[in-house]
Amino acid sequence: MLHRFVHQERIAYFTMEVALRNEISTYSGGLGVLAGDTVRSAADLELPLVTVSLVSRQGYFRQSLDAEGRQIEHPDPWEPARFAQPLPAKVSVPIEGRVVWVAAWLYVLESHRGGRQPVILLDTSLPENAEPDRAITDYLYGGDPTYRLKQEAVLGIGGVRMLYALGFRVRQFHMNEGHSALLTLELLERYAYPPEDVRPGELRYDIPRVRELCNFTTHTPVEAGHDRFPYDLVQRVLGDFVDLPTLKQLAGAGELNMTQLALSMSEYINGVAKRHAETSRRMFPGYQVRAVTNGVHPFAWTAPPLAKLYDAHVPGWCHEPELLVRAECCIGDEAIWAAHREAKAALLDKVATLSGVRLDADTAMLGFARRMTAYKRPELLFSDLERLASIATNHRIQIVLAGKAHPRDEGGKRAIEQLHRHIRALSGRVRVVFLPNYDMALALLMVSGVDVWVNTPLRPLEASGTSGMKAALNGVPSLSVLDGWWVEGRIEGITGWAIGDDDGPGERDAESLYDKLERVVLPLYYENRAGWIAVMKGAIAKNGSVFNSHRMMRRYATDAYIR
Numbered sequence: 001m002l003h004r005f006v007h008q009e010r011i012a013y014f015t016m017e018v019a020l021r022n023e024i025s026t027y028s029g030g031l032g033v034l035a036g037d038t039v040r041s042a043a044d045l046e047l048p049l050v051t052v053s054l055v056s057r058q059g060y061f062r063q064s065l066d067a068e069g070r071q072i073e074h075p076d077p078w079e080p081a082r083f084a085q086p087l088p089a090k091v092s093v094p095i096e097g098r099v100v101w102v103a104a105w106l107y108v109l110e111s112h113r114g115g116r117q118p119v120i121l122l123d124t125s126l127p128e129n130a131e132p133d134r135a136i137t138d139y140l141y142g143g144d145p146t147y148r149l150k151q152e153a154v155l156g157i158g159g160v161r162m163l164y165a166l167g168f169r170v171r172q173f174h175m176n177e178g179h180s181a182l183l184t185l186e187l188l189e190r191y192a193y194p195p196e197d198v199r200p201g202e203l204r205y206d207i208p209r210v211r212e213l214c215n216f217t218t219h220t221p222v223e224a225g226h227d228r229f230p231y232d233l234v235q236r237v238l239g240d241f242v243d244l245p246t247l248k249q250l251a252g253a254g255e256l257n258m259t260q261l262a263l264s265m266s267e268y269i270n271g272v273a274k275r276h277a278e279t280s281r282r283m284f285p286g287y288q289v290r291a292v293t294n295g296v297h298p299f300a301w302t303a304p305p306l307a308k309l310y311d312a313h314v315p316g317w318c319h320e321p322e323l324l325v326r327a328e329c330c331i332g333d334e335a336i337w338a339a340h341r342e343a344k345a346a347l348l349d350k351v352a353t354l355s356g357v358r359l360d361a362d363t364a365m366l367g368f369a370r371r372m373t374a375y376k377r378p379e380l381l382f383s384d385l386e387r388l389a390s391i392a393t394n395h396r397i398q399i400v401l402a403g404k405a406h407p408r409d410e411g412g413k414r415a416i417e418q419l420h421r422h423i424r425a426l427s428g429r430v431r432v433v434f435l436p437n438y439d440m441a442l443a444l445l446m447v448s449g450v451d452v453w454v455n456t457p458l459r460p461l462e463a464s465g466t467s468g469m470k471a472a473l474n475g476v477p478s479l480s481v482l483d484g485w486w487v488e489g490r491i492e493g494i495t496g497w498a499i500g501d502d503d504g505p506g507e508r509d510a511e512s513l514y515d516k517l518e519r520v521v522l523p524l525y526y527e528n529r530a531g532w533i534a535v536m537k538g539a540i541a542k543n544g545s546v547f548n549s550h551r552m553m554r555r556y557a558t559d560a561y562i563r
């Protein structure tokens with residue numbers, strides 16, 4: 001199988017997480033889903049990529065919740081042999097003075113159109129490794145900084161070695177976030193000048209040559225999203241592999257900053273929405289940060305009833321999602337509404353199964369689901385329970401929530417518990433349910449089944465956000481703070497609605513959210529069905545046609561990969 005992929009030069013796409021399919025929990029949230037959509041679009045468009053990630057045998061975690069809303073984390077293992085083939089190569093990475101062997105699995109992602117994409121999943125669970133080293137590729141984002149640095153060494157250094165050992169010819173490297181930035185050090189070694197050409201005091205590395213090969217996408221302005229490792233730890237783990245004076249020049253004098261390393265070593269750098277590129281330029285002065293706004297995979301993120309509708313009225317839409325601009329005039333109101341009712345019914349069934357609560361098909365349903373973490377402000381919608389209850393008295397509403405908190409994000413976990421207290425406080429007045437274990441399957445049901453997708457990040461911390469794009473593909477408009485992709489996607493009253501304004505500190509966002517709901521969104525939903533369906537169509541035609549990963553990958557191809 002491998003021989004199919006090595007004959008052609010490829011773009012090596014490195015990512016710590018990748019959402020290949022729902023049963024394989026090698027992803028934690030938006031970054032992994034984006035990586036999966038990248039590979040899915042590359043498969044449809046037959047772009048020559050090879051993706052490199054870790055096998056993450058124990059996954060991220062499966063979430064359950066007790067009655068108080070306390071998150072319980074279970075391992076979420078998967079069996080690589082069920083989905084992937086073992087590859088006939090082994091490479092080694094120096095870790096803590098030991099040789100750690102790395103093997104690989106080949107997962108082939110197949111497009112519904114027949115295209116295929118190779119995904120290389122690195123694995124240290126080998127009998128020749130010491131017991132603790134076998135676990136390096138077990139838990140996605142697990143463990144302490146030492147464990148994380150070992151994982152990043154396997155991904156970056158082991159990944160490059162593995163690609164060459166397997167016979168891949170790499171045209172460009174693309175780092176999806178800074179986790180894989182150690183790959184640049186391995187490339188520096190590979191392209192170092194021969195010792196006899198280096199004069200005293202000269203650097204033996206050909207930095208411009210390596211930089212020419214590297215592309216870096218930064219994904220978040222949030223500090224915790226940028227890995228930093230103290231240099232004594234780096235020396236303990238990587239030993240002689242690193243040339244410390246050079247590394248300090250490239251990655252920061254005080255500590256190894258993986259983002260800094262990726263920035264220093266990449267010719268092409270981008271943020272994931274226009275607003276995010278502006279924010280990143282302020283964060284990293286001196287670097288030219290471009291923007292490639294994220295997108296979502298059209299086929300993967302369109303619920304079956306809507307896909308059937310587009311097949312009938314906009315044939316070719318999932319290969320050429322630009323065609324969705326035709327949704328506005330080519331699809332009848334009744335047909336859109338019927339497809340949406342069907343998607344809503346599927347969500348209502350899922351809610352009943354998971355929570356025992358039967359929500360109502362004729363009541364406006366708000367959805368909010370994301371990684372539970374402070375800047376996403378999951379509590380904003382509940383900041384004035386009396387106001388929310390009074391809105392629900394005048395215009396019926398029901399709310400569906402979901403989301404995982406990272407096991408070490410205590411604030412995120414407290415937010416889930418707080419939401420459960422709000423649910424109890426509103427009981428009898430507003431029906432609110434929190435669904436456990438938000439994953440890709442639940443996400444598709446939610447983004448297509450609710451009536452309005454709510455998003456309340458603290459500006460400017462939402463680099464892009466992608467779930468609102470998924471909602472738009474299904475004709476579900478967003479009510480969202482103007483951050484990330486929504487700055488580009490929102491046309492007020494036509495594709496959805498803004499919460500608050502475009503600048504300022506966001507202190508009045510809750511009030512704005514309640515006002516919009518009460519005065520604009522809910523009256524339109526209940527009193528002007530034709531007007532409502534026009535907004536649904538606006539979301540499909542003006543957002544779905546643009547914020548998809550086909551457009552995104554064509555942009556990466558023309559701007560980054562071919563330059």
Ligand SMILES: *Cc1c(COP(=O)(O)O)cnc(C)c1O
Pocket residue numbers: 028029030031033369370371438439440443444464465466467468470
């Ligand atoms: C799309 C998706 C996300 C990312 O959503 P955001 O809007 O970026 O917060 C996270 N988790 C899952 C399971 C998803 O499908």
